[in-house]
Amino acid sequence: MQVSSVFASPKLLLQLCISTLHCILGVFSKVCYWRRGAASPVLPADSKLDQSKAQQAMTPTSVNYHFTRKCNYKCGFCFHTAKTSFVLPLDEAKRGLRLLQESGMEKINFSGGEPFLHDKGEFLGKLVQFCKQDLQLPSVSIVSNGSMIKEKWFQKYGDYLDILAISCDSFDEATNQLIGRAQGRKSHLDNLYKIRDWCRQYKVAFKINSVINTFNVDEDMADNIIQLDPVRWKVFQCLLIDGENAGEQALREAERFVISEKQFQEFLDRHSSVSCLVPESNEKMRNSYLILDEYMRFLDCREGRKDPSKSILDVGVKEAISFSGFDEKMFLMRGGKYVWSKADMKLEW
Numbered sequence: 001m002q003v004s005s006v007f008a009s010p011k012l013l014l015q016l017c018i019s020t021l022h023c024i025l026g027v028f029s030k031v032c033y034w035r036r037g038a039a040s041p042v043l044p045a046d047s048k049l050d051q052s053k054a055q056q057a058m059t060p061t062s063v064n065y066h067f068t069r070k071c072n073y074k075c076g077f078c079f080h081t082a083k084t085s086f087v088l089p090l091d092e093a094k095r096g097l098r099l100l101q102e103s104g105m106e107k108i109n110f111s112g113g114e115p116f117l118h119d120k121g122e123f124l125g126k127l128v129q130f131c132k133q134d135l136q137l138p139s140v141s142i143v144s145n146g147s148m149i150k151e152k153w154f155q156k157y158g159d160y161l162d163i164l165a166i167s168c169d170s171f172d173e174a175t176n177q178l179i180g181r182a183q184g185r186k187s188h189l190d191n192l193y194k195i196r197d198w199c200r201q202y203k204v205a206f207k208i209n210s211v212i213n214t215f216n217v218d219e220d221m222a223d224n225i226i227q228l229d230p231v232r233w234k235v236f237q238c239l240l241i242d243g244e245n246a247g248e249q250a251l252r253e254a255e256r257f258v259i260s261e262k263q264f265q266e267f268l269d270r271h272s273s274v275s276c277l278v279p280e281s282n283e284k285m286r287n288s289y290l291i292l293d294e295y296m297r298f299l300d301c302r303e304g305r306k307d308p309s310k311s312i313l314d315v316g317v318k319e320a321i322s323f324s325g326f327d328e329k330m331f332l333m334r335g336g337k338y339v340w341s342k343a344d345m346k347l348e349w
Helices: 003-008 010-036 045-057 090-102 118-134 151-160 173-179 188-201 222-228 261-270 282-286 317-321 328-333
Strands: 062-066 107-111 139-144 163-167 205-212 232-237 277-280 297-300 307-311
Touching: 090 118, 090 317, 107 118, 118 139, 118 151, 151 188, 163 188, 173 188, 188 205, 188 222, 205 222, 205 261, 232 261, 232 282, 261 277, 297 317, 307 317
Parallel strands: 062 107, 107 139, 139 163, 163 205, 205 232, 232 277
Antiparallel strands: 297 307
């Protein structure tokens, strides 16, 4: 058929266009069929991406709840400083935790500030018990500096706690004093060992968190960590957050604590023989944590500051979490999902 005859007949031209379109769609359909498999529905790429993001945003698997900013230590690099003494009423905190559990939360981590400071640890204990006993969460954990913990707390609430992480940045008391990880002349290290023993006695998994900075970057902690035998040793690179530990509005000046990526890697290399070591660089930390502040607002740290969402108590988890900046892929890459229930750890107490 000559081209001129096609243009002379609108009907033939229309049929040709329809036929060509059918061929293109047929090829596209087969390619998608081969790539996804016969049983999988075919969605446009943009729709699949949006659906994936929505699914991630709806599942707060692991949440860190900083319910208080008050602390009795003055760590120079702290990036959740005491700008307010506000703490939610217990019933409201429980309501928020239930909303999170209903949205898919499996692990809750309570932090601060110092979480044992408020109401001498009773507020914290009641939240721990509620999450394990009422919400039936697989994992309930705490991060503490250890200075306010008493044995009677373990006696009352230890059964409901899976993991207790104690922050320890140095095994030299003078270095802890320089960092601010101290209260008066009390021994931070004595507390650390005492709490390790209580964790074994009351069957709570013991963990250590360390922030690597200019004061401890050259220290060799391997022997001490091996002796303490935590289930995990979380090693963080000192992180700057504008308005918290850096900038004009900050209560801390952490710039003097900052180390380079190279220094951090050298510290990790020096401790590579420690099997429980879990490293976390600044890159991994910024968007791989779901952080709730004292008002139950998710905090977005991607831009080097903490930008709050609206409270989950006001708008619900689904809307609030969409402003969190959370990256589930990075969460999984940094080992955020692990065996976190003490019932599954098979520890020898």
